[in-house]
Each structure stands twice: as structure tokens, then as C-alpha cells.
Amino acid sequence: MQPAHQKREFSIPDHDVVVAGAGFAGLYLLHRLRELGFSTRVLETADDVGGTWYWNRYPGARCDIQTIDYCYSFDPELETEWQWSERYATQPEILRYLQFVADKHDLRRDIEFSTRIEAAVWNDGTSLWTLRTDRGQKITCRYYVMATGCLSMPKTPDIAGHDRFLGEAYFTSHWPHQGVDFSGKRVAVIGTGSSGVQSIPLIAEQAAELTVFQRTPCYCIPAHNGPVPAHRMTELENDRAAYREAARQSLFGVPLAPMEVGALQVSAEEREAHYEDIWKAGELLGIAGAYADIITNATSNETLCEFVRDKIREIVNDPEVAETLCPKDFYIATKRPCLDTNYYETYNLPHVRLVDLRKHPIETITETGIDTTNASYTFDAIVFATGFDAMTGALVGVDITGSNGLTLREKWSNGPETYLGLMTTGFPNLFTITGPGSPSVLSNMTVSIEQHVEWVSNCLDDLRKNNFEFIEPTRTAEAGWVQHVNDYGAITLLPQTNSWYTGANVPGKPRVFLPYIGGVGPYRGICDEVVERGYFGFVLEGPGKQSCNDGVIRTVQPDVAMVLDMIEALQWPRFETLSVADARAFAIETLTGRPPGPDVGECNDGTLPGAAGELKYRLYRPVSPGPHPIVVYFHGGGWLLGSYDTDDPFCRDLCVQSEAIIVSVDYRHAPEARFPAAPEDAFTAVQWVAKNAASLGGVPGQLAVSGWSAGANLAAVVCQMARDADGPAICGQLLVTPVTDCDFTRESYTNNGEGYFLTKALMEWFWDHYADTTDRENPQASPLRADKLSGLPPALVVTCEFDPLRDEGIAYFEALQAAGVKADHLPCRGHIHTSLTLVDIVLSSADARGAMGRALGGFFSDQTAV
Numbered sequence: 114m115q116p117a118h119q120k121r122e123f124s125i126p127d128h129d130v131v132v133a134g135a136g137f138a139g140l141y142l143l144h145r146l147r148e149l150g151f152s153t154r155v156l157e158t159a160d161d162v163g164g165t166w167y168w169n170r171y172p173g174a175r176c177d178i179q180t181i182d183y184c185y186s187f188d189p190e191l192e193t194e195w196q197w198s199e200r201y202a203t204q205p206e207i208l209r210y211l212q213f214v215a216d217k218h219d220l221r222r223d224i225e226f227s228t229r230i231e232a233a234v235w236n237d238g239t240s241l242w243t244l245r246t247d248r249g250q251k252i253t254c255r256y257y258v259m260a261t262g263c264l265s266m267p268k269t270p271d272i273a274g275h276d277r278f279l280g281e282a283y284f285t286s287h288w289p290h291q292g293v294d295f296s297g298k299r300v301a302v303i304g305t306g307s308s309g310v311q312s313i314p315l316i317a318e319q320a321a322e323l324t325v326f327q328r329t330p331c332y333c334i335p336a337h338n339g340p341v342p343a344h345r346m347t348e349l350e351n352d353r354a355a356y357r358e359a360a361r362q363s364l365f366g367v368p369l370a371p372m373e374v375g376a377l378q379v380s381a382e383e384r385e386a387h388y389e390d391i392w393k394a395g396e397l398l399g400i401a402g403a404y405a406d407i408i409t410n411a412t413s414n415e416t417l418c419e420f421v422r423d424k425i426r427e428i429v430n431d432p433e434v435a436e437t438l439c440p441k442d443f444y445i446a447t448k449r450p451c452l453d454t455n456y457y458e459t460y461n462l463p464h465v466r467l468v469d470l471r472k473h474p475i476e477t478i479t480e481t482g483i484d485t486t487n488a489s490y491t492f493d494a495i496v497f498a499t500g501f502d503a504m505t506g507a508l509v510g511v512d513i514t515g516s517n518g519l520t521l522r523e524k525w526s527n528g529p530e531t532y533l534g535l536m537t538t539g540f541p542n543l544f545t546i547t548g549p550g551s552p553s554v555l556s557n558m559t560v561s562i563e564q565h566v567e568w569v570s571n572c573l574d575d576l577r578k579n580n581f582e583f584i585e586p587t588r589t590a591e592a593g594w595v596q597h598v599n600d601y602g603a604i605t606l607l608p609q610t611n612s613w614y615t616g617a618n619v620p621g622k623p624r625v626f627l628p629y630i631g632g633v634g635p636y637r638g639i640c641d642e643v644v645e646r647g648y649f650g651f652v653l654e655g656p657g658k659q660s661c662n663d664g665v666i667r668t669v670q671p672d673v674a675m676v677l678d679m680i681e682a683l684q685w686p687r688f689e690t691l692s693v694a695d696a697r698a699f700a701i702e703t704l705t706g707r708p709p710g711p712d713v714g715e716c717n718d719g720t721l722p723g724a725a726g727e728l729k730y731r732l733y734r735p736v737s738p739g740p741h742p743i744v745v746y747f748h749g750g751g752w753l754l755g756s757y758d759t760d761d762p763f764c765r766d767l768c769v770q771s772e773a774i775i776v777s778v779d780y781r782h783a784p785e786a787r788f789p790a791a792p793e794d795a796f797t798a799v800q801w802v803a804k805n806a807a808s809l810g811g812v813p814g815q816l817a818v819s820g821w822s823a824g825a826n827l828a829a830v831v832c833q834m835a836r837d838a839d840g841p842a843i844c845g846q847l848l849v850t851p852v853t854d855c856d857f858t859r860e861s862y863t864n865n866g867e868g869y870f871l872t873k874a875l876m877e878w879f880w881d882h883y884a885d886t887t888d889r890e891n892p893q894a895s896p897l898r899a900d901k902l903s904g905l906p907p908a909l910v911v912t913c914e915f916d917p918l919r920d921e922g923i924a925y926f927e928a929l930q931a932a933g934v935k936a937d938h939l940p941c942r943g944h945i946h947t948s949l950t951l952v953d954i955v956l957s958s959a960d961a962r963g964a965m966g967r968a969l970g971g972f973f974s975d976q977t978a979v
């Protein structure tokens with residue numbers, strides 16, 4: 114928590130709130146804040162309302178979310194007073210709508226047009242923001258809200274000679290109000306993002322010649338504009354409130370049911386038919402939501418990429434042009450796809466040509482046209498559709514100085530840091546509507562704007578009611594949120610693509626995945642939870658008072674949270690409440706339909722002699738030619754559940770990652786065979802594998818052990834037994850979230866004993882079935898309790914942050930190190946006991962699995978067999 118400001122003064126400002134921008138966000142903010150009785154002033158650079166819809170007047174400019182969704186929902190009257198003429202309304206119609214809203218609610222009287230905020234300075238002495246405008250005004254306010262839009266700062270042209278051209282030059286982002294007539298002209302368009310795709314067909318209708326300069330092709334699907342589809346209109350009209358609420362709780366801000374299956378879980382025919390439906394539906398969000406895994410699984414994604422490429426090849430007559438228009442180096446929906454009207458068809462027109470800048474980049478713009486590396490082109494007009502300094506450009510474009518003298522531009526020099534995309538530390542009382550770190554551009558903007566406007570205005574109201582006049586996120590909360598935003602991005606394909614989502618379109622901009630991809634409904638839930646928990650993660654101050662409930666609002670990895678939510682939704686019974694037989698049956702049931710894990714070269718089942726009868730095993734062989742080192746693996750399941758094949762996807766993954774043979778062996782289970790049956794079997798199995806290494810395709814002497822949970826307990830125990838028995842030689846132990854002790858009092862049991870699937874109660878149940886209290890302290894049950902840990906093979910101990918077993922895993926690692934064993938520790942932040950084995954489900958554990966595979970490889974290459 115930050116120190117309280119000792120003598121914070123709260124001077125009286127000119128206005129309670131100043132809002133920058135009179136687009137969708139600024140207008141609604143003004144209305145809301147006025148309703149709540151805050152004196153509010155909106156400052157707007159343009160000479161009228163509209164924001165992005167004021168500036169972007171290029172031919173073909175339309176929304177790409179259906180207009181019945183891309184509109185306000187706060188005013189029930191407005192819903193029926195305004196009727197959209199088209200499914201995707203044009204820019205003039207959307208602008209008229211915003212003007213209508215401004216008139217209806219008499220908003221203009223509190224908006225100062227043709228006024229740009231140039232600088233804003235926080236004064237810690239008065240607890241006020243002082244704003245300086247380009248008209249020389251100095252305005253003070255208690256709260257300053259940037260409603261400046263995510264795509265409002267055009268990218269500075271980064272093409273040599275861009276100011277040399279003596280003909281007409283236009284920017285789609287600042288189109289002349291009187292329009293442009295291209296009739297009879299030779300026109301160039303640079304850029305094939307949404308703005309280029311929308312304008313190119315219409316410019317082609319007028320121009321004598323049109324040359325499109327394309328650096329990166331985009332994925333477009335046809336908009337099929339026209340009337341709003343009847344079924345959607347009916348849905349809306351049947352129950353407007355329910356429709357709007359469904360949008361608020363949805364993933365993308367439009368009430369579309371999410372797909373629950375992955376693209377590869379259906380047949381190729383079914384998939385193709387589904388993609389045809391998406392193509393016919395003409396809805397942008399249909400692409401990102403085509404299948405549950407379209408933005409997380411590269412192979413699934415590629416099926417849709419290829420479908421769209423085939424469509425391009427069908428539409429465009431010239432195969433070479435078609436191929437140039439096919440995106441090949443990024444996954445679909447990892448940057449915003451485009452909705453088009455006759456875009457690809459335009460390239461069949463005789464006066465339209467496409468220049469592939471990947472083959473022949475622009476060298477310079479000249480007085481008369483454009484020179485690429487292999488040709489000189491002459492034009493009457495050049496249209497720059499080259500995009501925006503998105504999400505942060507408009508925010509750092511104002512010279513904003515916070516409480517510690519740092520500017521926002523300086524603070525964000527390595528990428529934006531925000532709490533919830535709403536506020537940033539060091540800049541008290543400054544709010545950003547749809548700021549970086551919020552769903553914003555990954556959603557129907559109007560829904561996200563309304564949510565932020567309502568959150569901010571309710572917050573100001575709460576502050577006032579409670580006699581607070583100061584709010585600022587804590588560093589802990591902000592760092593935690595930034596981490597969460599990154600964690601979410603990392604389980605998708607989006608950060609891998611060069612796009613404006615990552616800042617990659619602007620030279621020199623730090624590469625950071627800017628929006629929050631957790632979905633608007635879940636995000637709304639988080640923002641509400643922050644409020645319910647007393648503005649969790651914020652410092653609040655008022656005359657003579659301060660309050661702070663500090664912490665990180667989301668700590669569990671996002672995909673782990675999804676697994677936990679699913680378990681809760683399915684109301685899985687708690688294992689410890691079942692009979693052992695029912696628990697075993699249920700454990701098997703939970704495996705149904707799980708992803709199979711990666712392919713291996715070969716997978717065989719066999720039997721080997723255990724301490725008291727035969728044991729089954731499954732052998733996984735790498736694809737590469739052998740012989741290979743061997744890892745004997747012991748499955749998890751609390752010594753009661755599971756078998757040699759229940760960790761199948763994990764074993765496959767270990768095999769692929771380590772390039773080693775994995776032999777997953779069974780062992781006798783409690784309660785039928787209590788301690789020490791399991792370690793006896795485990796040791797006998799290792800002895801047998803060591804002896805038969807060559808016939809299994811292994812390299813004799815290159816033997817490691819591994820296991821997960823209770824299996825990791827056995828792996829650790831076997832290493833001690835092998836040391837004490839002078840063999841077999843084991844060159845490494847990979848212990849994944851091991852049970853190493855029978856003590857339930859460690860902090861991780863206290864903190865993680867409930868709510869993270871493996872509970873304290875379940876561990877007690879396992880131990881009760883496995884070993885008598887007197888046996889539990891035996892090192893063959895609790896390897897941490899061994900008198901001697903020296904002389905053991907090198908180890909990698911993997912622990913998970915939200916695992917009750919975390920601390921005993923750490924204790925074992927530390928004890929090994931203290932005993933001189935070469936030991937490493939891999940702590941997995943935000944993970945639970947089961948995270949690592951959920952291959953292709955918990956994607957965020959993939960890096961850790963890679964590290965485990967490398968560690969196994971390292972054991973063998975070190976050749977330090979003990």
C-alpha cells in the first residue's frame with residue numbers, strides 16, 4: 114500500500130469532471146455524470162460530436178458490427194426512436210445517430226468544440242488536474258476522463274518522401290468533409306486493413322486507374338449488407354432488455370452463443386459446411402468464434418485460413434493476384450479481420466492493379482507518385498489507409514504529468530500498465546475509457562464503452578457518497594492485472610501476430626499485447642467484484658481519511674480458472690465423499706473426451722514382474738530412430754486411483770518433449786494394497802526396466818524416473834531405494850508436484866487446501882487409505898523425512914502456486930540442495946496441482962512442460978548417473 118498523503122488538500126475545481134472526447138464514450142459519460150449531478154465539461158477537438166465517426170468519412174466507411182448491436186442501450190426510448198436503415202450502417206448514418214443522441218439529451222451545451230487538450234498536470238497540493246488547451250485555457254477538475262477512443266490517433270506516415278507528393282493526398286482517418294471525386298483520376302491506395310478494404314471498391318468505381326499497394330493481405334469475409342437479418346431483429350424485439358443483457362454478458366459484446374467444440378473435433382465435411390455458413394452469415398465475430406479453439410490452436414485456425422484462401426482463389430480471376438491477396442503469414446482473427454463488399458471482386462476489374470510490397474517495397478513517394486524497388490508509378494491522388502497508433506496513441510498524445518512528475522508517455526515507455534484498463538498508478542483521478550488492458554477493441558465497442566462509462570460514473574458517485582475525492586490503483590493491483598492480461602493473451606495466438614493489437618504496426622512502439630482477451634462478460638464480472646470488495650486494489654482518500662484494500666484480483670492462470678469453473682458448473686462430486694470404487698469409476702469418467710496429447714512414434718502396452726505379481730506398463734517411443742534413454746513414469750492418483758494409462762496425454766508429451774522412451778508402470782493401489790506395496794512395486798519395476806533397457810529400445814545406463822503427485826512421491830522414493838541398494842543407476846528424477854511429506858500444517862495446505870481441485874480433505878483421505886499413521890513418517894512414504902538425502906540423482910522439482918502440496922515440494926527441493934544434490938526448482942505461477950498433466954487443456958502450462966522435457970534431456974546428456 115502506498116503511504117497516505119499526509120496533508121492532502123482538496124481545493125475546489127472549475128469542474129468536477131472534464132472529459133476528453135465527444136464520441137460514443139464522451140457523450141454517454143456527459144449524460145451519466147450530469148444525471149448524477151457532477152459538473153462536467155467535455156472538450157472535443159472536432160467542431161461537432163461523433164469521434165471516430167466524425168473523422169473517418171472515407172468512401173465505404175461503415176461499422177463492422179451489426180448496427181442493432183453497435184449502438185447505445187442505456188436509453189430505452191432511443192431503442193425505438195432510432196431505426197437503422199441497414200445491417201451495417203454507413204458513417205453518415207452513424208454520425209447522424211450520435212448527433213441525434215446529443216440533441217435528444219441536450220449534450221452540446223456542455224461540450225466545448227474545436228478545443229484540444231494539450232497538457233494535463235496533476236497537482237498533489239490541491240488534488241486537482243489542471244488542463245491546458247490549444248486555445249490557451251487553463252481548466253481545473255477533480256477527475257479527468259480520457260474518452261479519446263482506441264483508434265483515433267492516425268499513425269505518423271512511415272514512408273520515405275510522404276510529404277513530397279504534389280498531387281492530392283488523403284488520409285482515410287481525416288477525410289475531407291466535402292468528399293472527394295476521383296473521376297478520371299489515377300489513384301493509389303496504400304494499405305489493405307479495414308479502411309483500405311472498405312474504400313478500395315468504391316474508389317475503383319470512380320477512378321480511371323486504381324493501384325493498390327499491399328504489404329500484408331488481410332482475411333476478409335463478405336458483409337452481405339442489407340436489412341438486419343430477420344431472426345436477429347425478432348430476437349431483439351421480442352425482449353430488448355434480455356437481448357442487451359446477453360450482449361453485456363457475452364464474450365465479444367454481441368449475443369452470440371459461443372461454440373463449445375474445437376475445429377478438429379468435427380469431420381472435415383462438417384467443418385467446411387460450418388465455414389460456408391459463416392461466409393454466408395457475414396458476421397465478423399463469427400470468425401473469431403468459429404470454433405472454441407480457433408484463436409488458441411494453430412492447426413484448427415489453419416483450417417479456417419485455408420477456407421478463406423480458397424474463397425479468394427475462387428473469386429479472383431488472375432491466379433497470381435489471388436495468391437498475392439491470400440494471407441499466409443498470420444493466423445486468421447489474430448488481427449481484426451475485415452468485412453467487405455466486393456473487395457476481392459474489385460481485383461477482376463481491368464483498371465485495378467495490385468502491387469505486392471512484400472516483393473517490391475516502396476522506396477519513396479515522389480512528387481508525382483510512388484517508386485517501388487522495381488517500378489515508378491505516377492498518380493493524381495494517393496490515399497493513405499495506413500492505420501492508427503492504436504489504444505495508447507491518443508492517451509500519450511496528450512502531455513499528461515502525474516503525481517511523481519512522470520509523464521504518461523514516460524511511464525508507458527515499455528508498454529502501458531493499467532489496472533483494469535481504467536486507471537494507472539501515479540495518475541490519480543485519471544480514467545481511461547476502454548483503455549489498454551480492457552476488452553475494448555476485441556469487443557463490440559459500444560458495449561464496452563457503456564460498461565466503462567457506468568463503472569467510472571458509479572465509482573465517482575461512490576467516492577462522493579463516502580466523502581472520498583481521490584482514487585488511484587496500487588502498484589500491486591496494477592502489476593497483477595498487467596500480468597493477468599499478458600497471461601490471457603499468451604494462451605492465444607494473437608500476440609504472435611504483427612498487428613496494431615501488439616503495437617507492431619508503429620515503428621518503435623513497444624511490442625505488448627494491448628487489449629484484454631478474457632471477454633466482456635467475465636471482465637464486467639471482475640470490475641464489479643473490485644467494487645464489491647471495497648474498490649479492491651485502489652487507494653481511496655478524502656479529507657482526513659484513507660482506505661485501501663490491496664491485492665491482485667486474478668491470480669490463477671486464466672485457463673486454469675476455466676477448468677475450475679467447469680468443474681464447479683458440472684458439480685463434480687468431491688472424491689473423498691465417494692467410496693473408493695465410485696471414486697475410481699468417476700476418475701475414469703472425467704477422462705472422457707480429453708484431448709489425446711501429441712503423437713508419438715510408437716505406443717505399446719506390456720507387463721513386467723512387480724514385487725507381488727505382474728504389473729502393466731505402457732511404453733511411449735519417440736518418432737526419431739532409437740535407441741533412446743528411458744524414463745520410468747509413475748502416475749498420479751493419491752496411491753488409490755488411476756493406472757499406467759491414465760496420464761496418457763502427459764506421458765506422450767513428456768516423450769515428445771524429452772525425446773526419451775517413457776515407460777508408465779502400474780503399481781498396486783491402496784486400500785487393497787497399502788504402504789509399502791506401491792514403493793516395492795515401483796522399485797521392482799525400475800530394476801526390471803534397467804535390466805531390460807536394451808530390449809525395450811533404450812540406452813543401457815540412461816535411466817531416469819518421473820511421476821506426478823503420488824507418482825512423484827514414488828519416483829522420489831525409488832531414487833532413495835536405488836541409492837541404498839547400490840543400483841540400478843538413475844541419472845535424474847523429475848518430480849511433478851510431488852507428495853514428499855505427511856504433514857498437513859504447511860502454509861500451502863492452509864492457503865490452497867480448498868478451492869483448487871486437490872483439497873486438504875482429499876489428501877487426508879488419500880493418506881488414510883494409503884498408510885497407517887505410524888508408517889507415514891517412513892521415508893518410503895514421506896521421502897522428505899529420510900535421514901540422508903545426499904547421493905541422490907539430479908532432480909527437477911516442479912511445484913504449482915495454488916497446490917496444497919506446493920510447500921512440501923519446495924521443502925524437498927531445498928533439502929536436496931542442502932544435501933549437495935544437483936537440484937532445480939520449477940515454480941509454476943498461477944497453476945494448480947493438476948495443471949501440468951492437462952495437456953492441450955491448460956495451455957499456459959505448455960512452457961513448463963517444455964522445461965520438464967528439457968530437464969529430462971539434460972539428465973541424460975549430463976551422464977552423471979548415480
Ligand code: NAP
Pocket residue numbers: 174175176177178264271272303304305306307308309311326327328329449452470475498499500501554613618
Ligand atoms: P490497419 O488495419 O492498421 O491497416 C493499415 C494498412 O496499412 C495495413 O495494410 C498496413 O500494412 C498498411 N501500412 C501501414 N504502414 C505502411 C507502410 N509504411 N507501407 C505500406 N503499407 C503500410 O488500419 P485500418 O485499416 O485503418 O484499420 C484499423 C482498425 O480500425 C481496424 O482493424 C478496425 O478495428 C478499425 N476500423 C474499422 C472499420 C469498420 O469496418 N468499422 C473500418 C476502418 C477501421 P501492414 O499490415 O503490413 O502493416
